[in-house]
Amino acid sequence: MVRRRLSDVAVKSRLEGLADVVLDAAKKSKDPAISIPVRSLSNVTFDPKRRIIEMGENTQDRTFFNLGMARKFMQTMLIGAACKELFEEKVTTSLRELYYRTKHTLAGSSENTFDDQAESDPIIEDLEVTLDSLREELHVRAESAGTIVGPVTLVDDGDVIDCARLGKGGYAVPSIVEPEEIKIKKCSAKFILLVEKGTQWNRLSEDKFWKKHNCVLLTGNGQPPRGVRRLTRRLHDEYKLPVYVLVDNDPWGYYIYSVVKQGSINLAYESQRMAIPDAKFIGLSSRDPEKYKLPRNVGIKLNDKDISRAKEILAYPWFKKKEWQEEIKHMIASGLKYELDALANKNFRYLTTDYLPRKLREKDWLD
Amino acid sequence: MPRGARERNRLRSAAQFPLRPPRPSVKSLGFETRVAREKRTTQKDPPPNETKAAPEIAQKLAAKQREISISEFFTKNRHLLGFDSPRRALLTAVKEAVDNALDACEEAEIKPEVAVKIEAVANGAEPPASVFQAERFRVTVEDNGPGIVKEQISKIFAKLLYGSKFHRLRMSRGQQGIGISAAGMYGQLTTGKPTRVISRIGSKKQAHYMEIALDTKKNEPIVGVNRTTDWDRPHGTSVSIEMEGRYAxxxxxxxxxxxxxxxxxxxxxxxxxxxxxxTKTYPAAVAVLPHAPKEIKPHPHGIELGILLKMLQDTPSRWVSGFLSSDFSRVSPRLAAQICREAGIDPKAKPRRLGGAEAEALYKVIQKTKIMAPPTDCLSPIGEPQILAGLAKQIRADFYTAVTRRPAVYRGNPFVIEAGLAFGSGNFAQKQKEAAEEGPKAEGEDNDKEVEMARLMRFANRVPLLYQQSACAIHKSVIETNWRSYGVGQSRGALPQGPMVIFVHMASVWVPFTSESKEAIASYDEILKEVKLALQEAGRRLGVYVRRRELAQAEFKRRNIFALYIPEVAAATRKLKGKAVDIEALKARLQKMAVKLTGGEKTDALLKKNNPVAQLPSTIVAGEENIKQQAPNDKQTDKRKKRQ
Incomplete structure (x- = not known):
């Protein structure tokens, strides 16, 4: 089901299509228009069968002779040209470098092509969906902010990396983990534990939780980057490992879980190779504070932003299962959110020695 | 003594205070001090139970009671006159001397030329390391005024409350005749040096040189050196005071x-x-002197009971009715008779014989009676063209406007409010140009701009007010004006933001200051209202200008946006497609489409025609021509060379 990786030649010809838009329009004295698929909630659908978020068919024309769009049109062309340059130079680059490469002052004014990176990042996402090419295929790396430790052996650029022998620090997951770049040589783990925060990952790694329970420990430090999600998906696919997600008990934690499971709204086109529909939510559940007798004073009061975000999540089609509705409503009713760190209130090793073992023993997770 | 009578006596003595300054004021001051002393004594010793002891205490107290001279009083209360810190003392001395010089010149209808010189003076053997560390200065102020006859020099410069301005209602800078002698006294107290004066009343007379000290107990001048001297000015006065101060x-x-x-x-x-x-010179921008303000009599609604009592004592009129009609403005003989009738006083009664109760009745009737507003020819406002000239001369801005209100009245005193605005940093066109030539901006650099507050300049009778801004009625009116509706930013309860100078002037025969140091104007409703009206008129004109400028900017941007992006799009197309693309042809095609889509040249024509600012009254807008004059061209070429 996973789409084959596009060759450089194919991507290059798609990029050249942008130039054709301008040349054709100029020839016919028409407003040049690039048709871009819409990347918002209104244009994603949840496929209940495949259990992933998929992008819809809606597109929007980005035209040049339109005051509201002229700047973005110009920016899209610039980023396209910069990607072409990447092919010619045979390099990959980061989002930030790409921003610096394309930033300059417009001749005869003090206006910049891009004022900040927040302006250039979405243009790259636009190009990805427009050209139906992944970021990596455009030679742009996503940031690498994830770590892995556990009984897995990887081959990266010919180096054999045994993730069981990397001490407490683990291996930094690169942003591109496609089979061409990274090979999974061996994996004897029984399951994958994907942890939201570095603090808890460090705790588990330090306590050698993975050794005792024979699992792979992964973290993405917040919203997991593409590399981490893709590697999890590959381990899941290639070694049939169940995936458990451990996040804070707040609306953002729920959303991180759902991104791992079904894919994100913004990057819905990535779902087919990133989403893990079988991933399970192991904690922190809004029922846990009672079950594990966490005192009320280690909770944090939900603010207005939290509550409105929780209500948005309640309305997402992929959270419509009865147990999920109950889970989220229970959090709203309690008026409190809990961080994973709050478990340290019991004792420093509570997560390793009590919480997770009991969860796994009782198969206490949500799907 | 019954309470009422004592009250009246106090009022009487207060009223006499300006006439014969030292004596009556000492009485009132002595009264205050006694109360204070009594308090202290009672705190020290427990109050005696027997009434017999009372006379003894009174005797004891009497031994301590003695006269305090006005000079002694001010020695201890120098802050009241603006000599509280060395820094401010230096400024106050300059201010008093310059104010006097200008008043003297204008009264003699001479175009004033005033020279101010401040030198650091060594205190002891070693000279100060830098002027900012110096603690002693010599302030010399020289004018080309009419000069002072030699008999008067000593009194004017070394006797407090001596002068020509207090006894008349006429618009002038100084009012009481304290200022310059207080400065001299301060110098004498801090350095022991007398005030040096040179004055010459005409080219045929010799100049006179005098060194004068002040006897602080008697409030009398002590003349030291007293001789004629050579002086290159045909007429004028020079006053020089050595004093403790700090330069800033x-x-x-x-x-x-x-x-x-x-x-x-x-x-x-x-x-x-x-x-x-x-040396810095501030040249004149207008050739004409302001018209001399006329002296007026007080308006009946502007006086206090105490003043009325004083005037009753001093009048040359024999009858009360005559007193009313000749000593006040806007009181006709008929109205005088009516007032007397209503107060139950014989119109032919002698003013000096009028008792306290009768005077009070007279006062009440006067306040109730409808009387015509005072004449306003006693005022000499600066004038709109002169304010514009003054602002344009000293402040570099893009937009200037000035408003002179019609005269209004508070408590019987006529006054005029004038407002001026200077907006912009004076190089709008220049900036636009520079921005276009400037190199690329770094990320977040645009947001670095600090929020600049408007600068408020307050004036009373043409004298700048530099201290106590927030206590002043002008400041209050400025912050209560809604500047946002004129396109200028403003936080709640603060001055408006932006590169702007706000000029407000109050001209009046009697400016109601909140204290003797004359730094803040009291907040009378009539004054607040007039200041606001003046600011609103100036603000409306500013609003027209600001909106017009914003519109021009937006139009400029819109017209050029496609032209700006076309080269980028064309270059990117070529990069993507390769050398087969004719970049110039592509640019030309796209440009042609852009012109067609933005309405072509019609828009240009429309923009130029529509220029409402040119039609605003009393307003200057700095155009590109002005800027070119101010900023020499070689500066720009320098910059370009550097970049190359």
Whole structure:
């Protein structure tokens, strides 16, 4: 089901299509228009069968002779040209470098092509969906902010990396983990534990939780980057490992879980190779504070932003299962959110020695 | 003594205070002090139970009670006159001397030329390391005024409350005749040096040189050196005081005072030699002197009961009715008779014989009676063209406007409010150009701009007010004006934001200051209202200008946006497609489409025609031509060379 990786030649010809838009329009004295698929909630659908978020068919024309769009049109062309340059130079680059490469002052004014990176990042996402090419295929790396430790052996650029022998620090997951770049040589783990925060990952790694329970420990430090999600998906696919997600008990934690499971709204086109529909939510559940007798004073009061975000999540089609509705409503009713760190209130090793073992023993997770 | 009578006596003595300054004031001061002493005594010793002891205590107290001279009083309360810190003392001395010089010149209808010189003086053997560390200065102020006859010199410069301005209602800078002698006294107290004066009343007479000290107990001058001297000026006065002080620059400095004086008095030539030895000249911007204000009699609604009592004592009129009609403005003989009738006083009664109760009745009736507003020819506002000239001369801006209100009245005193605005940094066109030539901006650099507050310049009778801004009615009116509706940013309860100078002037025969140091105007409703009306008119004109400028900017941007992006799009297309693309042809095609889509040349024509600012009254808009004059071209070429 996973789409084959596009060759450089194919991507290059798609990029050249942008130039054709301008040349054709100029020839016919028409407003040049690039048709871009819409990347918002209104244009994603949840496929209940495949259990992933998929992008819809809606597109929007980005035209040049339109005051509201002229700047973005110009920016899209610039980023396209910069990607072409990447092919010619045979390099990959980061989002930030790409921003610096394309930033300059417009001749005869003090206006910049891009004022900040927040302006250039979405243009790259636009190009990805427009050209139906992944970021990596455009030679742009996503940031690498994830770590892995556990009984897995990887081959990266010919180096054999045994993730069981990397001490407490683990291996930094690169942003591109496609089979061409990274090979999974061996994996004897029984399951994958994907942890939201570095603090808890460090705790588990330090306590050698993975050794005792024979699992792979992964973290993405917040919203997991593409590399981490893709590697999890590959381990899941290639070694049939169940995936458990451990996040804070707040609306953002729920959303991180759902991104791992079904894919994100913004990057819905990535779902087919990133989403893990079988991933399970192991904690922190809004029922846990009672079950594990966490005192009320280690909770944090939900603010207005939290509550409105929780209500948005309640309305997402992929959270419509009865147990999920109950889970989220229970959090709203309690008026409190809990961080994973709050478990340290019991004792420093509570997560390793009590919480997770009991969860796994009782198969206490949500799907 | 019954309470009422004592009250009246106090009022009477207070009323006499200006007439014969030292004596009556001592009485009232002595009264205050006694109360204070009694308090202290009662705190020390427990109050005696027997009434017999009372006379003894009174005797004891009487031994301690003695006269206090006005000079002694001010020695201890120098802050009341603006001599509280060395820095401010230096400024106050300059201010008093310059105010006197300008008043004297204008009264003699001479175009004023005033020179101010401040030198650091060594205190002891070693000279100060820098002027900012110096603690002693010599302030010399020279004018080309009519000069002072030699008999009067000593009294004017070394006797407190001696002068020509207090006894008449006429618009002038100084009012009480305290200022310059207080400055001399301060110098004498801090350095022991007398005030040096040179004065010459005409080219045929010799100049007179005098060194005068002040007997602080008797409030009398002590003349030291007293001789004729050679002086190159045909007429004028020079006063020189050595005093403790501190030199500072920036806000509330002598330089700021002189700059503001020059703005509000564009007919004056000022020269300033700073302690650093730098000479700065503030040239005149208008050739005509302001018309001399007329002296008026007080308006009946503007006086207090005490003043009425004093006037009753001093009048040359024999009858009360005559007193009313000849000593006040706007009281006709008929109205005088009516007032007497209503107060139950015989119109032919002798004013000096009028008892306290009768005077009080008379006062009440006067306040109730409808009387015509006072005449306003006693005022000499600066005038809109003069304010514009003054602002344009000293402040670099893009937009200037000035408003002179019609005269209004508070408590029987006529006054005029004038407002001026100077907006922009004076290089709008230049900036636009520079921005276009400037190199690329770094990320977040645009947001670095600090929020600049408007600068408020307050004036009373053409004198800049530099201290106590927030206590002043002008400041209150400025912050209560809604500047946002004129396109200027403003936080709640603060001055408006942006590169702007707000000029407000109050001209009146009697400016109601909140204290003797004359720094803040009291908040009478009528004054607040007039200031706001003046600011609103100026603000409306500013609003027209600001909106017009914004519109021009938006149009400029819209017209050029496609032209700006076309080269980028064409270059990117070529990069993507390769050398087969004819970049110039592509640019030309796209440009042609852009012109067609934005309405072509019609828009240009429309933009130029529509220029409402040119039609605003009393307003200057700095155009590109002005800017070119101010900024020499070689500066720009320099910049370009550097980049190359």
């Amino acid at each position: 620059e920036g806000r509330q400095s002598i330089e700021e005072y002189l700059e503001q004086t020059s703005i509000a008095n564009p007919h004056v030539v000022l020269t300033y030699v700073s302690p650093k030895g730098e």
